[in-house]
Amino acid sequence: MKKRLTSFIASVLALILLALSLVSCGGKSAKSNFTVPDGGYDGSAVTLKFYHTMGSNLSTVLGYYIEEFAKLYPNITIEAEQVGGYDDVRNQISNELTAGNEPNIAYCYPDHVALYNLAGAVATLDDLISSKIDITRADGTIEKLGLTDEQIADFIEGYYTEGQQFGDGLMYSMPFSKSTEVLYYNKTFFDEHDLKVPTTWDEMEEVCKKIKEIDPESIPLGYDSEANWFITMCEQYGSDYTSATGDHFLFDNETNRSFIARFRDWYSKGYVTTQTLYGSYTSGLFTASEGIRSYMSIGSSAGATHQRPSKDDQGKYPFEVGIATVPQIDTANPKVISQGPSICIFKKSNPQEVVASWLFVKFLTTSVEFQAEFSMASGYVPVLKSVAENETYAAFVSKADGYDYISALSAKVCLEQEKAYYTSPAFRGSSTARDQVQALLTKCLTMDDGSAEAIKKAFEDAVEECEYNG
Amino acid sequence: MDNKIMTQKDLTEVKRLQLAKKIISKFLVYAFLIIIAIAVLFPFYWMLNSSLKDRAEYELSIPTFFPRNPMFSNYVDAIKAANLGRLFINTMIVGISSTLLSLVVTVLTAFALARLEFKGKNIVFGGMLATMMIPGELFTITNYITVNDFGWINTYKVLIIPFLVSVFYIYLLRQNFLQIPDELYLAAKVDGTSDLKYLWRVMIPLSLPTLISITILKMMGAWNSYVWPRLVANDNMHKLITNGLRSTNLVYSDGTTNFPVQMAAVALVSIPLFLVFIFLRKYIMKGVSRSGIKG
């Protein structure tokens, strides 16, 4: 036994020594931002890998537009690949980056781009966007490599600026298709009891109080995502959350502590719940037709069909769903979160691949037809304002109601609040901040000691945890 | 009751008591086994139950024990999700070849560790155990770079070779081999039987139950693996069934997972395999008892 132990220790030591000798391995050299090569796209044949998360119905839409693109650029081959969910795309790419096997184009969230940026792998788009080079397409038409002023102005501003949230003001991604949070409410119940749909948080408190008087068993409001709730409140108050530069984690401040204290009070009165606090889907609470239920639900605009109750035996919906903008602090300066995929381009040793990727990305993001069709198929919101004028899309939105065409209703509400979209800064640690404020909110709402000191302590702990991981 | 003389009455009384005791103990044994069986069956049942729900029902606050209107379309969605035929063949190729190769390696290694005497045996065995003590998640990146350097990306090799050796199973089989009395080996040596012959004629038949377990688990592993195949082999020629089934149509438009269809996909993938193994296991066990080997 003793002999075995010593030999074990010896082999472990040997492992350590060997490891130390390997320490001197360096990394690759730093990469610079992308500059457009002279002449732009030279027509050379390139094959581009595009990672996305689309289900089969959306892949069909994409496939059609890939064919359309191939008519304009027959030498550019697009290989679209479905890589599971958003986290799968991130994990796949971060592994592939270590061997230089990353795709050319990928669906992304700002946090993912911040991660890829550590490897300097994402091409900045500013030089491409401002390029005035003319490119002749296979059908004889000519397009500018960059974006025209009209094209830029057509993007919904909050979506477009998401690509610049990385601290250096450079453009790292293009908005692809978006969603936000909206307030779903039980219109039948609201009409019946003559309740006003709340536009501010003060009104929300009043409505909750009234609903509790009408139906004491209910939990008037269900909020799907705690993290979105916290971050949106910061944005609406104009208080600090995070910063992409300098001190990252700024959310421990007086304003934030006070809104948390207020929501704690709401929770104890039974006004509100969230997905994790409730222990099940808040949409399930909202669509319940008997027993304990909620009459308002704040959730993703892309999930409108899941906020609609199932039809009863006679094929009728038990109640009508209304959709509104989420409550605000200042209705003159509304803020709603921007979610949903953007699209980024990876640097490659062959600059033609990057330019070709850009042409494809530009094709998808600036095509009104594609944006319209994709939005109708997915329940997401188009990123271009002019899609609203597209005939098919306008026809779709005009059908909006609280029953069968609830997706159209959701789209309509989203289009009307185009000025309100915000995105939060992305950096190494921004996803940790999201996790931490989520945990912080639920902690402050449920802990036994609700004193100002206890809340202060909880905030300090959350910041400490962020700084440890960040 | 040793040597005392008993009356006939006493004797029947004792017999009756013994019988009662036997029945009660049998009853307890069965009750115990059946309770455990129910506990084990419950999740499996829940998987099937969930696979037949629509989203609204799945998201109900109070879960239902039977789907209100069974959504068999979830299974259709799961089947439509991928090129099942090709994925099935890929998975069979990878599953069977990696299981067979792995069995050979495992048997040889376990045999050397259990029966042969050589210098450094303890270090080899201890070193192998030590490799189990580091979380495997840390290996992924290095192995990815290695297979990329080998040029193995998108080949069958990359799906079969890297995880051929499982210390977990080597150790299991070594323990099983150690159960077999030394005398048999020494007798064989005296008879002049070669090691490999002894291994084939005596050790393997005696360890069949364990070998079957390893086969089943290894095969299941190939059938269920996801992260590694997804990373290293995602072209259509080599994609495995789990990747095909997991990647498409399993996410709602709002980005949340479509659990009912995912459950349907898992059921689709595992149930046929499970049936094959029930059959296989029965067949092999019959073979064992017929050949007259008794443990």
Add this chain to the structure above:
Amino acid sequence: MVYGKNQWKAWLYLSPALILLAVFTVWPIFNTLRMAFLENYGLMSANGGATFSFGIGNFLKVLQYKKFLNCLGNTMLLTVLTVPISTILALLIAVCLNSIKFLNRFLQTVYFLPYVTNSIAIGMVFAAMFNIVGNITSADLSETGNIIVTSGIINNIIEFFGGQPISWINAKSSYAANIAVMVIYIVWNALPFKILVLLGGLQSVNKQYYDAARVDGTSRARIFTRITVPLLSPMIAYVVITGFIGGFKEYSSVVGVFGVNMGPVGDAGRLNTMVGFIYDALENDNQGRASAAALILFVIIFAVTMLNLYVSKKKVKY
């Protein structure tokens, strides 16, 4: 010890395993060691051209983590509780199963089902059993502030027998309740494999021993402790040792019950484990810290395994 002349044969048999292990296991371990000793090593940053100085900062950073002892404590507690419980239970089941004829095959098949059951499904079952749906504002669930839609199957059973329902995994739950649920989950998960192994071992045991014992009129309990357990001791040792190694790497079971927050609502991270800590570090591109934590974990598992091997050497009869 006397070694045979044909030592090369042993190495020949071992060579396929050793070569593959060297390439796909030992080499990654070297790399893990390298990353552990590079200050703040991050894979993405390394790809971006960042350089890292040599040092033991990663280890210090792991040890300085406020909740390090919490992670370590959870890991150890879960291991120490679940390994003996699952082993004894599996042993009982295997012996019972081996002693019956009727339903034997059927039950063997049933016990195999968990292998084809998705782990997400098992998590969902636990939610149905223990999860309380509703707003909990007080640990005493009978207080009026609580709004409870459903309190889970287990609480229903407790109430049926006149007991007080409790919060197992939700807001206001106690650490003891959380651990109890985790132990049930882990044992449940571990049972099928252990039953399979022990049953395989039992089937390899020479039946003559039993026949002899039966003729002698030895009692059931005595047969179990004097014959079954010693004959099965190599397999029991295997189950215990690999159980400890696996137990120290516990992570996915906590996710299965509590989700990635690794704790009940209101106390995220309460049940975090060592591997959970490693995952967090990997998520944040901190391979250096993850590697350092893995090595610390390695040292602990190594020590425990040595102890296990030492004990088993004394007890196991080959």
